[in-house]
Amino acid sequence: MGRGIAQVLAAAGHEVLLVDHSIDALVSARRHLEKIMTRLIEKGRLSETDANVLLGRITYTETTEGLSEAALVIEAIVENLEVKQKVLGDLERVVSSSCILSTNTSSLSVSAIASALQEPERIIGLHFFNPAPLMKLVEVVPAIQTSEEVVNQSVTLMRDCGKTPVITKDTPGFIVNRVARPFYGEALRILEEGLADVATIDWAMTELGGFRMGPFTLMDYIGNDVNYTVTETVFKSFFYDPRYRPSFTQQRLSQAGYLGRKTGRGYYDYREGASQPEPVRDRERGQKILDRIVAMLINEAADAAYLNIATPLDLDLAMTLGVNYPKGLLKWADELGHDSVVSQLDFLYDLYREDRYRCSVRLRQGVPFFTT
Numbered sequence: 001m002g003r004g005i006a007q008v009l010a011a012a013g014h015e016v017l018l019v020d021h022s023i024d025a026l027v028s029a030r031r032h033l034e035k036i037m038t039r040l041i042e043k044g045r046l047s048e049t050d051a052n053v054l055l056g057r058i059t060y061t062e063t064t065e066g067l068s069e070a071a072l073v074i075e076a077i078v079e080n081l082e083v084k085q086k087v088l089g090d091l092e093r094v095v096s097s098s099c100i101l102s103t104n105t106s107s108l109s110v111s112a113i114a115s116a117l118q119e120p121e122r123i124i125g126l127h128f129f130n131p132a133p134l135m136k137l138v139e140v141v142p143a144i145q146t147s148e149e150v151v152n153q154s155v156t157l158m159r160d161c162g163k164t165p166v167i168t169k170d171t172p173g174f175i176v177n178r179v180a181r182p183f184y185g186e187a188l189r190i191l192e193e194g195l196a197d198v199a200t201i202d203w204a205m206t207e208l209g210g211f212r213m214g215p216f217t218l219m220d221y222i223g224n225d226v227n228y229t230v231t232e233t234v235f236k237s238f239f240y241d242p243r244y245r246p247s248f249t250q251q252r253l254s255q256a257g258y259l260g261r262k263t264g265r266g267y268y269d270y271r272e273g274a275s276q277p278e279p280v281r282d283r284e285r286g287q288k289i290l291d292r293i294v295a296m297l298i299n300e301a302a303d304a305a306y307l308n309i310a311t312p313l314d315l316d317l318a319m320t321l322g323v324n325y326p327k328g329l330l331k332w333a334d335e336l337g338h339d340s341v342v343s344q345l346d347f348l349y350d351l352y353r354e355d356r357y358r359c360s361v362r363l364r365q366g367v368p369f370f371t372t
């Protein structure tokens with residue numbers, strides 16, 4: 001992620017110091033960025049001069065000393081609380097007193113990371129999406145300790161870099177990794193119950209729902225190991241709320257090394273010559289699958305709005321820009337009518353008697369999220 005974030009900042013005109021303790025990682029980052037620039041020149045998106053200027057703004061180094069003049073540090077190292085605390089704690093002694101320290105963590109508590117600092121009010125989460133130069137969304141995550149000024153400066157800076165910042169509370173999964181859970185979880189549940197196979201569920205979500213990728217294609221793309229770990233982390237972080245319970249199917253695939261595209265097998269078989277399963281193109285059945293998964297996604301977004309994790313506008317921006325959903329989930333709820341989503345969730349709740357299907361109070365209130 002670090003090299004992508006470096007490209008974003010350099011493209012916005014900032015001098016960037018790319019620090020990594022591994023020389024190999026630095027060499028690989030430089031090669032990668034040079035290759036990207038060549039591609040952009042070939043496609044006519046960037047002149048050779050501009051590409052060279054951009055590359056010239058990035059300095060590669062193994063030490064942090066040069067950061068003493070930095071206005072902002074974006075930490076994007078290994079996802080481990082103790083390591084992040086140690087590295088940011090050490091950095092605090094290097095940087096100036098006005099420097100903002102940020103973390104690109106996907107799953108750790110920013111407040112916990114901040115607790116290791118002498119001046120925790122200067123830390124903030126800046127969660128970029130992969131690939132950083134292409135994905136517009138940045139989740140801005142103030143810790144409990146973060147000062148208002150640091151929040152405002154960070155939002156302005158991200159906007160100046162051409163990003164769309166959304167402010168989110170420091171809770172597990174922030175916005176996207178929390179609200180998107182049912183896209184995978186409910187699809188897996190439908191599969192496990194034998195209601196439909198992977199190809200049919202993917203077909204329903206793409207063909208009828210307008211999602212760019214079906215849940216199984218997407219999980220294979222992300223990697224079942226990565227997707228499973230995120231789900232497990234979110235589940236544990238929410239004190240084992242059944243809404244986020246991981247699936248045995250995905251755990252077993254992950255354990256078996258069926259990680260998806262990267263290992264040649266996942267829910268689908270990517271090996272050469274392998275045949276692909278055909279969906280059952282039954283629109284009535286497909287609509288039921290779509291309605292169920294969308295109702296669960298809307299419920300998650302509505303609850304996040306109810307609990308003030310983010311504003312309805314930011315929640316919808318996050319899901320359309322961060323994971324390319326065809327429309328914002330709360331706008332979708334307004335279009336469908338809250339009553340109809342509540343009926344769908346209550347039907348599932350009555351059927352299963354599981355807390356997983358509890359409907360958000362915010363939907364029961366029946367007040368639209370948007371006025372237009």
Ligand SMILES: NC(=O)c1ccc[n+]([C@@H]2O[C@H](COP(=O)([O-])OP(=O)(O)OC[C@H]3O[C@@H](n4cnc5c(N)ncnc54)[C@H](O)[C@@H]3O)[C@@H](O)[C@H]2O)c1
Nearest residue numbers: 001002020021022025076077078079087104105106128130
């Ligand atoms: N990969 C993604 O899609 C993605 C998306 C959003 C956020 N993130 C977050 O970004 C961070 C980095 O993820 P990644 O996928 O780029 O990981 P990565 O393993 O590809 O890169 C981490 C880099 O940090 C370097 N590093 C580790 N410890 C260091 C230290 N103490 N000092 C200096 N350099 C050190 C490593 O050499 C490596 O080059 C994580 O916190 C992750 O959760 C990742």
